[in-house]
Amino acid sequence: MFVSLTEGAGGFVKKQKTKASPMREKMVDFKRFAVILLCVSAFFYLGSVIPSAGKTMIGTYVNMGATIVFIMASIIFFILSSKYKKILAENDESLLK
Numbered sequence: 001m002f003v004s005l006t007e008g009a010g011g012f013v014k015k016q017k018t019k020a021s022p023m024r025e026k027m028v029d030f031k032r033f034a035v036i037l038l039c040v041s042a043f044f045y046l047g048s049v050i051p052s053a054g055k056t057m058i059g060t061y062v063n064m065g066a067t068i069v070f071i072m073a074s075i076i077f078f079i080l081s082s083k084y085k086k087i088l089a090e091n092d093e094s095l096l097k
Contacts, residue, residue: 020088027084034077041070 048063 020091023084023088023091027081027088030077030081030084034074034081037070037074037077041067041074044070 044063044067048060048067
């Protein structure tokens with residue numbers, strides 16, 4: 001834990017910077033990445049399912065492959081987000097004791 005002094009209205013006030021802030025930001029970022037990748041995979045899936053006149057089998061396979069890749073990446077980011085959430089919860093519990 002780092003402590004820096006800043007001048008406040010009545011003098012110097014201690015301002016504490018903890019490691020929780022960057023971890024919380026990472027957790028939120030990973031969750032955002034996961035949701036965005038999930039949305040993109042939905043568009044690839046719709047592109048492979050909706051029939052069109054000029055669609056080939058190779059295009060359909062590419063869309064389905066992209067769907068699977070984006071869903072897997074989304075799952076990885078959701079797992080990372082939950083990992084950071086658990087770490088933050090454990091740190092909060094240890095501070096309360």
